Amino acid sequence: MYFTQADIDQLIIEDLPLHDETTRALGLPDVTGSLTYTARQHGVLAGMAPLLRMAQSLNLRAEPLAADGHTTAPGQDVLRLHGPAHALHIVWKQGMNLLEYLGGIASATRQMVDAARAGNPRVQVAGTRKAHPGARKLQHYAVLCGGGMVHRAGLSETILVFAQHRAFLPGLDVAQLVARAKAHSPEKFVLIEAENEEDALAAARAGADGVQLDKMTPEQLAALVPQLRALQPRLTINAAGGIRLDNAAQFAASGVDVLVTSSLYNAKAADYGAVMCMDSAQIAE
Known part of the structure; x- marks a missing residue:
């Protein structure tokens, strides 16, 4: 950096x-x-x-x-x-x-990378942009030094559609959101945050590059990940929400690609x- x-x-x-x-x-x-x-x-x-x-x-x-x-x-x-x-x-x-x-x-x-890879040797641990104001660059650098990766450096980097975006676009379903994002930014990675199985599956069917599964348990993830892979084998699957050192291995074992966390900044x-x-x-x- x-x-x-x-x-x-x-x-x-x-x-x-x-x-x-x-x-x-x-x-x-x-x-x-x-x-x-x-x-x-x-x-x-x-x-x-x-x-x-x-x-x-x-x-x-x-x-x-x-x-x-x-x-x-x-x-x-x-x-x-x-x-x-x-x-x-x-x-x-x-x-x-x-x-x-x-x-x-x-x-x-x-520590979290080591714990997570005990559950899945290929999983990545990513620090979010929810860093301390004014210290994001330094904190992202520290995550990299520890063997993690940066989830998103900022708003300009990738497309990540949250429920907060969808609140202002009530007439568009997940497939339409993916299509619009890809039409306007064909070079950008399109990631849809999903809080339930229905939205996650819809995003995979619509051709999203990735889904971010928020606040799901490791058991829910383990059941959903194979369904998503069957629809789109190259789909990037993130798990976010409630990931800590003591449960990282369980989340990783569910088969997701990335564990997304902001807890690292409170170390x-x-x-x-x-x-x-x-x-x-x-x-x-």
Whole structure:
């Protein structure tokens, strides 16, 4: 995923709207030193890519010791930054936020992917666009680091017809909705959300590219999926609603292709430590 300079500047400005009042008030000397981030628990690393770009923007020299997507162990150093003390203090907490919050999401994603694939080795776990406002790109990146996929990056990406759309088109049935969508956007994937068996089967018969089965139980899905496959073998079948780590394997075993969830964004943050020190040469001075 590409992070623009504007993305990186916003991360810096969020924590540095004007200046660092603590370093100013203390008269902190702007001598060189280092900042080391260390994992305190097992997990999956995420947030390194934007953190490295932050360091580059602040003219810090980065020494990455692990990469996004790698597993971490307690006591493992993942990144060491070198440079002026003032810049180290600017990057310190915001860098910690990236590693901890994104690492939590990546770790939760990896756990859910592993659990789901115990029920179906080919299933995918997808994070929705129901991310925290302003943080979607970062949270989607964390899902990717954890081995998941992005369901929809935004409204422009694919066609997903919800009941909320159908409320404003009461004269059109599922087949007409699919036909209209394909006529106006022939290059786009057309996905119909279905809350019942009737709508799901109608979407498959109408030639939808996919159906998203909302709030159905694993047992309901297991009964419906073979019927949908019989109508359209290449149909993409998503399950959404109520999918958690403790039931992911059951949902996956129903035969669906994708488990769609927003629960990953509420994962507990990872735990990292950070240690700063002044360069020994300058201590000697």
